[in-house]
Amino acid sequence: MAEIPGGLELVGLDASRLRDVLELDMWAFPTGDDIEEVLKIPSPLSWDRTFGLVTPEDPAHLVGLHASYPFTHCPVPGGRLPVAGLTWVGVHPQWRRRGLLSAMIDVHFAHCRDRGEPLSLLTASEPAIYGRFGYGLATRKGGLTLKRGAALREVAGADAVTIRFETASEERHGDLVARLHGAVERPGWVTRESPELQAYWLSDAPVFRAGAEALRILIAERDGEAAGYALFRRRDGWDEAGPKATVHVQEYVATDAAVVRAIWARLLDLDLVIEVTVGQLPLDDPLFALLVDVRAARPSWQDHGWARIIDLPAALTGRRYAADVDVVLEVSDTRLPDNAGRWRLTTSAFGTATVERTDGPADLALDVRELGSAYLGGFPLAQLAAAGLVAELVPGTLARASVAFGWPVGPGSSWIF
Numbered sequence: 237m238a239e240i241p242g243g244l245e246l247v248g249l250d251a252s253r254l255r256d257v258l259e260l261d262m263w264a265f266p267t268g269d270d271i272e273e274v275l276k277i278p279s280p281l282s283w284d285r286t287f288g289l290v291t292p293e294d295p296a297h298l299v300g301l302h303a304s305y306p307f308t309h310c311p312v313p314g315g316r317l318p319v320a321g322l323t324w325v326g327v328h329p330q331w332r333r334r335g336l337l338s339a340m341i342d343v344h345f346a347h348c349r350d351r352g353e354p355l356s357l358l359t360a361s362e363p364a365i366y367g368r369f370g371y372g373l374a375t376r377k378g379g380l381t382l383k384r385g386a387a388l389r390e391v392a393g394a395d396a397v398t399i400r401f402e403t404a405s406e407e408r409h410g411d412l413v414a415r416l417h418g419a420v421e422r423p424g425w426v427t428r429e430s431p432e433l434q435a436y437w438l439s440d441a442p443v444f445r446a447g448a449e450a451l452r453i454l455i456a457e458r459d460g461e462a463a464g465y466a467l468f469r470r471r472d473g474w475d476e477a478g479p480k481a482t483v484h485v486q487e488y489v490a491t492d493a494a495v496v497r498a499i500w501a502r503l504l505d506l507d508l509v510i511e512v513t514v515g516q517l518p519l520d521d522p523l524f525a526l527l528v529d530v531r532a533a534r535p536s537w538q539d540h541g542w543a544r545i546i547d548l549p550a551a552l553t554g555r556r557y558a559a560d561v562d563v564v565l566e567v568s569d570t571r572l573p574d575n576a577g578r579w580r581l582t583t584s585a586f587g588t589a590t591v592e593r594t595d596g597p598a599d600l601a602l603d604v605r606e607l608g609s610a611y612l613g614g615f616p617l618a619q620l621a622a623a624g625l626v627a628e629l630v631p632g633t634l635a636r637a638s639v640a641f642g643w644p645v646g647p648g649s650s651w652i653f
């Protein structure tokens with residue numbers, strides 16, 4: 237296990253330490269929220285995966301914290317894998333830049349290995365933090381700012397989808413949301429699997445509202461069966477010209493194109509509203525294609541998910557590939573040297589893959605960070621090579637490998653964790 241600097245001790249935490257966890261979290265992430273109010277929210281933490289750093293002199297106060305969520309069936313291209321979602325990372329300002337995060341990362345990687353999780357994912361507060369630890373930017377999130385009534389292209393069958401609106405609650409909608417969200421087969425689409433995360437997700441505590449209304453849910457049904465939903469909040473607004481409320485769509489899931497169209501047609505036609513925003517769309521979300529005038533919706537994107545390959549053979553054989561390829565990758569990985577060296581990857585299009593160590597000459601050379609970027613299919617190896625981050629040692633191998641690492645469904649996830 238990793239060495240902890242400064243004589244600090246790593247301690248496993250349990251629910252009795254929630255106040256200490258929140259106090260440290262509020263030092264790491266400044267907030268105006270009242271801790272007494274936050275204590276009322278169901279904690280999303282899986283306590284057996286939550287660890288603090290303390291000084292021997294004052295073990296009651298945490299100076300560092302990290303946790304992970306269990307994503308036991310996380311979609312990857314053509315399959316599902318157990319993945320650790322690194323989260324709640326924080327260091328007290330007084331203790332920053334003394335190597336505490338670095339030590340916690342080593343602890344996290346060791347735990348991933350022990351638990352048999354070949355991949356770790358995270359969403360970062362600041363994109364500059366995690367690359368040094370071998371996390372590569374793997375998914376992006378797209379944003380749109382839509383005018384009320386923005387036109388959508390027609391989709392056959394959309395008229396057969398019925399829509400109803402309710403106030404969201406875990407009790408009434410937890411199962412529906414978990415079932416539809418968990419069925420999405422999109423690489424990187426992590427879902428709230430643990431009961432703690434599920435309870436937290438729809439808890440709609442007042443501190444989550446930030447001046448907007450209670451969490452609402454739009455439920456799309458066909459033949460009496462739920463086929464999609466959207467979680468959203470409206471924010472009141474008026475001026476001398478009249479009503480100007482806005483809607484923010486937190487997340488939506490639709491099982492097919494007709495449901496996508498039916499959901500968005502209703503979200504774009506709510507009374508008193510002038511604008512609808514959505515910020516966490518996968519870049520290939522069908523909504524981008526359905527809009528008649530996508531430019532008017534001011535499309536944008538940001539970094540979203542970061543992927544770290546913990547166990548290279550398990551990760552590379554745990555996904556499928558879009559083409560036949562036989563390629564030798566020379567991988568550097570200073571933090572997890574078991575991943576470093578030459579690996580021969582042999583794949584058949586949409587079939588299984590084998591990975592074995594080899595002494596043969598390498599075709600491509602790259603760091604594990606870039607392998608993480610390419611892993612979910614969102615960043616082509618050719619793009620990374622064009623940026624000087626992947627080296628093609630044998631001409632002609634890059635294009636084939638780049639196609640193989642792609643996937644018909646782009647990566648993405650609908651929430652920040």
Ligand SMILES: CC(C)(COP(=O)(O)OP(=O)(O)OC[C@H]1O[C@@H](n2cnc3c(N)ncnc32)[C@H](O)[C@@H]1OP(=O)(O)O)[C@@H](O)C(=O)NCCC(=O)NCCS
Nearest residue numbers: 264325326327332333334335336337338360361362364365
């Ligand atoms: C980000 C944070 C956890 C870093 O903890 P830390 O203990 O100071 O990190 P370390 O001392 O282990 O730093 C390791 C390396 O990362 C660098 N680093 C740390 N935080 C960084 C940041 N925010 N941006 C860029 N580089 C950063 C350090 O400079 C150091 O670089 P070096 O190895 O070249 O010297 C801490 O600053 C923090 O709690 N920030 C606020 C909350 C937050 O953003 N948490 C992350 C949630 S995803």
